[in-house]
Amino acid sequence: MNATPSSPPGIAPLDVERIRRDFPLLKRQVNGHRLVYLDSAATTQRPSVVIDAVRDFYEQHNANVHRGVHQLSQEATAIFEATREKARAFVNAPEVAEMIYVRGTTEAINLVAQSWARPRLKPGDEILVTTMEHHSNIVPWQLVAEQTGAVVRPIAIDDDGTLDLDDLDARLSERTRVVAVGHVSNSLGTVNPIAHIAKRARSVGAITVVDGAQAAPHYPIDVQALGCDFYAFSGHKVFGPTGVGFLWGRREWLDAMPPWMGGGDMINSVSFQGSTWAPLPSKFEAGTPNVGGAAGLGAAFDYVSGLGLDRIAQHDHELLQYGTARLLEVDGLRLIGTSPKKTGILSFVLAGIHPHDIGTIVDRDGVAIRTGHHCAQPVMERFGVPATVRASLTIHNDRADIDRLVESLEGVRRMFG
Amino acid sequence: MNATPSSPPGIAPLDVERIRRDFPLLKRQVNGHRLVYLDSAATTQRPSVVIDAVRDFYEQHNANVHRGVHQLSQEATAIFEATREKARAFVNAPEVAEMIYVRGTTEAINLVAQSWARPRLKPGDEILVTTMEHHSNIVPWQLVAEQTGAVVRPIAIDDDGTLDLDDLDARLSERTRVVAVGHVSNSLGTVNPIAHIAKRARSVGAITVVDGAQAAPHYPIDVQALGCDFYAFSGHKVFGPTGVGFLWGRREWLDAMPPWMGGGDMINSVSFQGSTWAPLPSKFEAGTPNVGGAAGLGAAFDYVSGLGLDRIAQHDHELLQYGTARLLEVDGLRLIGTSPKKTGILSFVLAGIHPHDIGTIVDRDGVAIRTGHHCAQPVMERFGVPATVRASLTIHNDRADIDRLVESLEGVRRMFG
Amino acid sequence: MDADLRELYQQVILDHHRKPRNFGPLTAPDRAAVGFNPLCGDRIQVQLMLDENDRITDVHFTGEGCAICTASASMMTESVQSKTLDEAKQLFHGFHELLTTGDDPGEVDLGKLSLFAGVREFPVRVKCATLPWHTLTAAAENREEPISTE
Amino acid sequence: MDADLRELYQQVILDHHRKPRNFGPLTAPDRAAVGFNPLCGDRIQVQLMLDENDRITDVHFTGEGCAICTASASMMTESVQSKTLDEAKQLFHGFHELLTTGDDPGEVDLGKLSLFAGVREFPVRVKCATLPWHTLTAAAENREEPISTE
Ligand SMILES: Cc1ncc(COP(=O)(O)O)c(C=O)c1O
């Protein structure tokens, strides 16, 4: 047991050694070193149970869903729908029919922008978007703004990366129709107070669309407690396969929205005189979905719940504290994003050394981190940096991983002297 | 070797016994019988090489693509881009940047409808759609017609399920902007003369959008020879994983089209003053793609090319002939779709017995077929049936599979006697 | 032919499929509704005559469906004859229980409807058996929109 | 620190990164262009002075980039000094060959630019080294739109 000494009573620490053995890829050597994977915010690794579930699906149950009477199709449908129910439980949605399968967060937000906002927005209507959003929670709104004459306005962030709630209040008005906000920022780690924001948005009649991509693997999510209108997340960020994720939306909205795509499975009847739509969730799920991905994602939900999201959050928190302290020992290192409420994301720059060079050099030491704008160019602009280095923490990381990173950064410093 | 006696000289027959061993799922028993899978038109089974490629990706190379400097991300990107190149070769597209990753055919056609057609269509403009189209090549056009005031008009089909080319000519006019046509009908098996249609469409200034979902696993595809403007297909119909497919489009169109979704990876720069788009193919690929699916699809392309599409087409043709002859021996059986140019799709009804009952009964014999409208309700209407039974043939099927189906149908007849 | 199938397609059921009772339109029904199952193309209409106490005095159906759907519609028309709409609702409740759990719920006398117990082994066919009943409910509530099992 | 890295980050390259030559704006350039690499945030501007024969009489750059990009820009400005635009193009051609194959193509004398041979082991960094050259090409062609390596 790799107990973290400071665990509060009541929450048993994660057994990181054991967890690490669940991830086949972590056995890999990179450039002759044991891989230290600190890029889970880009995409997580997959535990064997997930990889096996995908394989098992293809080897034992593979068929198209929904429309088949044969045995395999029934099994495939059962697996596919079981994952939908697990997703519902994962975000505590009231109804399973409100869980819409999508490719990921990006598709989910585009769906809301096109099916909810596009028919409703009028010239001069406003969409508030925080400055710390991922491009996938900015660009879909810019596209729909251009289509409708609505305007996208940024909500400011403080110097430590905390959302400026006064600025939110100052910008909210009757013109506000949508508040688009990330639950957790992928470039800063900031956790936003969604329940508060949703309440303020509702007070002016606006909906709240939450990008949950970075919250999903770190926090227990309860959309009913959050009080938002839509919540999007990606399977590949919660140890599931790529190409599958979910949009949760309130039934009242989903029922009132036109379909997102047209095709098979989303119709009630099709004729050249006109077509009618299927009820939820099918209305938003045209075409063959990623059934194999869904099989894997179901296993990922089980895996995460098996560990316990409270324990995961605790682990994340402790490792973040350790990582923050250790990084600040590195000469010339500046952390970008130091909000008191953060998840395990460590974004930083090193004086005089470009992040891209750092990325290349630490990779040679087997340390996988991300460098660049992290699809959050407005954050880079806000903090006056062209890019940052980002180390993101998850269940299979421990202090030794952070030590390896710090050691490697010292090497970078020495090289650039 | 399971040589089919009538193979023409020059094309070696497929070794079905061996192929069957490549598919782990075919080892399954269903209701105590060896599974006879005749539902490949809904989704194909996956050979081990595909399942292994997915697993290998997740166990060895898993990372997010494009934006990472670290080793894993570079490997993942290389795998992802290698499949794009294989897809290009698979349809003989001129340029790899014209191959857009999508979830499948449905998303591809919606993309074209929304990004090509929506900004261009005016009230009164016409979209011609054949009566034999899958819903995914009808409903997206109905949606865009409603959005723009354009009109969707059906092109008639003959009693044997052949497209009525005179009706096409009669309907083509300067008002025609789009001709939407399936390369192969999933409910009738009809192969449409795309090159001819595209030429006729071009003569009035219309584009041709081809739904290649059912052609891809059966025929060598050459988009340059076809002369169409867009070509869509799904990975899961060519022995690849679910949740991944391709849209090919001419660069001149793709360059001129607005993005499909907004988000990460499809931008050049994002700011609250405005964003600019990345070049092809990224412009149309917002968000994390199905990288694991792409890894599997690459293996599927290799598998199919290894067998040879000419041999596959030949096998398909011979089995179709055998199946047609055997089915017509069944009392009261009526084939729906008897065009002289067909792939291995056998759609039929049995007098006095509903397809749904047939599906349930033959499933008990371990024969997996599809019953229903096959997402082609206008075809059902055209032929005056509520639904059909569909047996679809592929590389791992042989005469014995068809014999099992016929035997089972005889049982159905006896039961309903 | 296995036992489950034999139980699903019992002679009585096949007989009702072949010769559906109360089939064909009423001339002046008090209530009617259309139901369909987009999955398999079943489409039926149920028509009702009611007395002043909401008691069913006549019930017919038309349309086209699989054996299970047609037989269920046919046997439904026999079972609900002379029942009040409330009693018919209870009967549907018990019938639904039977189809999904395989148990005769006991509270209501299902009579011949118990023959549908075999549907339980075929979950995708439950909708076929319940479509007539959903349509009856819609007719009782005078709903205009076609109802769908999807 | 491994050998590939040492070769990538040679002293000369690090030195050009630390003290870029011909850095800063020209007062009245004949031609200029902006280039950027959205992946890593490199963004540079290249400015040219030309004589009547399209010979480069002065070349400067500004902007911010990684060590490879900055050093490449700095060394580029030295290499193309007094060359015609055509000669500069040939130099870029040879340089590109070096980066992707690791071989000095021989046709042109790369001089100090050969020090970038180590980039070949780092394919994702090729764009960093070529960005200044693409921007130079854009400036030579007087393209207004910022060019991008993506
Ligand atoms: C002819 C045809 N077109 C389109 C589709 C839709 O493909 P997908 O469901 O993979 O999007 C299918 C398969 O269902 C098909 O057979």
Ligand SMILES: Cc1ncc(COP(=O)(O)O)c(C=O)c1O
């Ligand atoms: C905060 C945030 N939002 C949205 C996304 C986009 O998710 P996806 O690429 O899975 O659509 C990501 C991940 O890249 C993210 O970190």
